[in-house]
Amino acid sequence: MAVGDGGRKGHKKSESDYIESKEDHSDLEENFSDPEDFIDDITDEELLPDILKQKPSPSDSFESVIVCDNIPKTGSEKLEKLTKLLKKLFSKFGNIVTEHIPLDSSGQTKGYMFLEYGSLSEAKEAARALNGHRLDKHHVFDVNLFSEFDKYTTVEANWTAPEPTPYKDPGNLQSWLLNKECLDQMSIIYNGGETTSVMLNSAPELTTVEERKHWTETYVRWSPLGSYLCTFHSKGIALWGGEHFKQIQRFSHTGVQLVDFSPCERYIVTFSPMPVSRSDTGVAESVIVWDIQTGNKKRGFPVDGPTTGWPFLKWSSDGNYFARLQMDAISVYELPSCGLLDKKSLKVTNVRDFEWSPDQSIISYWVPEGEACPARVSLIEIPSRKELRIRNLFSVADCKLHWQKSGDHLCVKVDRYAKKKLENNEIKYSGMYYNFEIFHVKKKQVPIDTVECKEVVSAFAWEPVGSKFAYIHGEAPRISVSFYKIGDEKITLLKTLEKRQCNSLFWCPAGQFIILAGLRNLNGVLEFVDSSDMTVMTSPQEHFMCTDVEWDPTGRYVSTAVSFWGHKMDNGFWLWNFQGRQISKNPMDGFCQLLWRPRPPSLLSAKQIKEIRKNMKEYSRTFEVQDLRSKSKASKDVLDKRKKMKDDFNVYRQRVAKVIEQQKSQRMELRNDIDTDELDSHTDNFEEEVIEFLVKVDETVIGE
Template identity: 55%
Template structure:
């Protein structure tokens, strides 16, 4: 017991010492207050950024509500019918989760209603589309967001003009067009997408203009006229331009994966298919104004989207998208529906714009006894300027000639149709081309029938010829047809048993490359279609792509690391099929030429230059000789400089060697072994012995 008391007393003394050392007492409460003068510089966003994004807002639940004015005033017996009409009009923008019809004392509607959508974007789309919608002669809808009422109440009575923004000089974004020798630019992607290089195709060697690592998170692309280069990032898209490729503007759109330029580069469309991965950002499809960087309108894609969702007219005045049994055409700069309503087309499958006129071509599938049909629609009048009925159609593909002179509809048809017990069975397949002559009166249509499978089709960009690959995949045939005014297409030439699956016309026409890409092995045939001579046949093994430069002077074949893991790189050819350079680059991914602006020369001026081309050929040849002589001079100067550097280096080393000679003699007992044999004139000699022959003599 005494030992236990001593132990307890010792423990108490130890605890007391600890408390004295810590300067605290068990009875005292701990103080968690900040010291005097302390400044908290950590915000709630830094600590709880992810949670604050999910914090409910006062406007939640109200942003999805729209107010529809101009609704018919009906009695209790007609409210159900009115509700079905309203739902039919407004439910196509998204699911309606709640609706409210205010009534007076007699039970009649008051002429306005409230609709709540499941998503604010659906409500915004409904307002933009249905505002001023004409229900009948007496009723026109006036549609607003519920939140707009508060916004309009807070408008100040006195208007203050906005402050003018300072002008930002971006320089000449088309500087590359002023290159005196018309050298084109191109970018290449290497390092499995991590590095981007911009090159100029100068002679005799290409010149590197820019190289940046991690310039884009996924991919890059040129704008249609070559003004900008677009890069993808997690938070949006950036456009770069000028001689130093500075950032021109950026567009914030989280998770963007696709973009599309309008043909005249006025507008940009971005698409983020997985907005659910970015809380608070519910905009999937956005149209931007490139010059101002402002968001013009957002859209909600219906069903599975095929990119590009929007297709633009040649002058940026209209863009359209296909829906279920309808075609929606929008106009700029208002970005509203043309005539405030979509075009109802039962069974529409596909459409395309003319590259030179505001004309739409679309085709609709067969429906029972109604045949399939291809229709040409003039915009904005919506007049049908031509249509063609088609029977036994499996599929259609539309191909416009670049100048808009011709439209070819590639029709896949069934050969046999059997009807048994109201069931229709199809067997066999054949193909034909419907050629629409767009510049002729009443737009006549000619047909070309092909019994074999069609693998590829391509119009001559400038001209009236088209080429097709048909037959068996291993030994396909290539046929060229010519189209003339007032005549049916004529077969011009057929190449039998060609190992090819792709057609690549030169931008200026006349020359074409017949390529066997990917699994065929990279066979290449360079053809002049004036007389259909094969200028050269060659091969780039495992080639994945063929790219003509904008002038049609050069063509590049490439092997991409994204498709093939060995022998990646690109080869540069002349338009005649002569190999000029081979660039073998590890982890080479892609190459793309910078587009050029359309020429300012008239057709007559271009034809005049073609006629007098021999007159200018001497100038071009003299320039080429000067480049070669310049290259030879540069090579000679480089070699002379290297030889001089080596002579200086050798002289320094000889001096050092002579300085160390006494040390070598001391180590070798004063025997000079540097010179094995020396004559009286101190001329070094070297004795070389070699075996000539061997003789044997027998002595008895």
């Protein structure tokens, strides 16, 4: 290729032309310019592809610009101070390239400003977070992207509203509550996870309501009120409901592993360890909030900063708020907007954990000790952020927050150092002891009582309905369980059951009854205790290698199970009544999970429930008769089999009778017109003849 063409296509010189040119102009400088007839046919995209990728588009300068209205109107003497304040506030969301605050003819600000960020994602985040921000009581920001102005000013004159989506009837989501005998349902996964069944707790055998192969890929989960059954799949989750478990909704979230429902069943939260980056912000989201009714995504969150396990987002009792733990803050979001409450988080330095009250919009949280500050437990009312109670604690190693289901009491289990002393400029402790700080939340000024325990506490549980709590303390072989009752004036120790083999407590949902369970390495020892008089109702039972204990929602029955996921042998589940009497054993190959279907709260008032309990003896007679009938009945499968056999016999009998009737004339002809069908075997006209046939001869040789 000729030197003068610059390595480009187009006009080329021959080798002879090049030599001649070199000889004629050897005394002059080389000429690298293109000839007049040269045609350049190479595009800039071929020459500079990497550089042209960074070429700004005409709209880039507008898309990363935001407009903030309702800023203070001030004169030129305060302009510099106002600019610094606004830049400090808006720079939290990204790099500000330029800012401009327009002035009127008198030098006063016009009440709005323009800011350009380095990227579109930064501009969107600033507009979302600061829209509605209250600078002071007279100035509330109205922040929008500059590109949105053009979007709404160019709306077509003949705009037509979108057609509404046709309503899809999900069916009766509470159909299982119409069972006349008030039998509960349960979901069962077996065959190593291949088969999922929904069964009815009928007697004497369970009845299958629905059964499907590969209904879920991992496990299932019921919604809090029992309306939906959630199944897990590699591409997301699906919700099923109605009488025949039709698919109600599905949500696409690849690799989803965990879900959590809002208490009102309006929203669902999903978690996947494979975060998905948003195209607009580039933020990797692992946790997503969905609207169950519409199937739309409400908001996503990255898993960063401090976490206390699942659920990552914790819901208020009414489902109007959810909150998450962040570094030195608790962020509370309101529904349905999923926006930050009052546009700011609840600032709590070094906060470790928090929990919502089960029946009020109250948050409890705890903060560990600092260099000059004690540990602290606080109760905060939402949305007012009013502090209801603060409890300072000293020598604290750890805290656990336990709310009673009714929300009347909060127990803070405090692990404390017994004594501390300074040795070689180091603080050393000589042991541990444990406190239970009981907050009486619904009493005036929230009084607090303290229960102290000198032994290691391994489990704590509130009575769901009532005012008692129990905890396991001590070390093997001296493990004990203590029961306390909260009275009007003080907390009373009811009884301590000593030398027990248990590591878990399971209260009946209706209260009063509790199971002391020794799961897994304690060989599945079960004790059924009536806490009203502290009596053990039966001798200790045993379900060897039991891994799970589940009460049904009414508190009448309880299941114990050996899951294939926890133990590979003797898989299956046993059913018991609340008194500890075994009802049935149900071994299953590859049994994995049993979950009772929850029930919504009763529609009866407290007065009506009290009246029913008062007259329980009258109702129990009817129930006892029904129980006896159910016990006397054979199983449904046996009854169906007997009925089928009887029906088949009747069909066969009718067919044979028809043949006999057709052959009657032939029989009478062979028997001299005697109707033998009508003759009595004892009359003289009927002679009975016995004919014998030789069937076979057996010879046996008897030896000497």
